[in-house]
Amino acid sequence: MWDIIHRAEESGAKALVWTIDAAAASTYRRIARYGTTNANAVTSALTWDIYEQMKNHSSLPIIPKGIVTVVDALVAVGKGVPAIYINNHGARQLDHWPVPLEIAYEIQRNAPEVLQRVEELRRQRPGLGHPFMFASTYGVDGIRKAIRILRTEIAAEAA
Structure with a gap:
């Protein structure tokens, strides 16, 4: 992990986005079917001890991606995260997982100070992992x- 963080810093990355919302490893069936070597997407459960270790090993801000409850958001803010990324990554794995809009509403309703203290990245910056993951099935x-x-x-958006 430290090597990946170091490579990200050297590449000019602006932040590290850490996926925390999947409750367990998942298998992307389509990728597995086409024989891609990295068929299992393994996500780490967030522990704040690991977060602190990552902060100590990196000059980059670390953004937890997958905040799904008000409590998660409050704890993240309390730990000093620069932003939270509300996501429904776990929805493909778990029944009845809340969608990002519901999570954002709950945070705004129950802890509006969270969204005043950190940037909320749910809609502003789309993730690009899945398009490339699926594209890789074609080599x-x-x-x-x-x-x-x-x-x-x-280019079309910029025009």
Whole structure:
């Protein structure tokens, strides 16, 4: 993990986004079917001890991705996170998982100070992991096509 953090810092990354919301490892069936080597997406359960270790080993801000309750948001703010990323990553694994809008509403209703103290990244910055993960089922050509599509969409949005 420390090597990955160091490489991110050297690459000019602005922050580390740490997925915390999946309750257990999951298998992406389509990827497994096509033989991609990294078929299992393993997500770490967030412990604040690990968060503190990551902070001590990195100059980058660390943003927890997958805040799903008001309590999660309050604890994260109490630990000094610069932002929270509300997400429904676990929805593909668990029945009755709340959608991001419900989570944001609950935070705004029950702890509005959270959204005043940190940036909420649910809608402002979409994640790009899944498009490239699915594109990888078509090998390098799939990744290249995903990059072309993304470039086109960014250029169209900027125009």
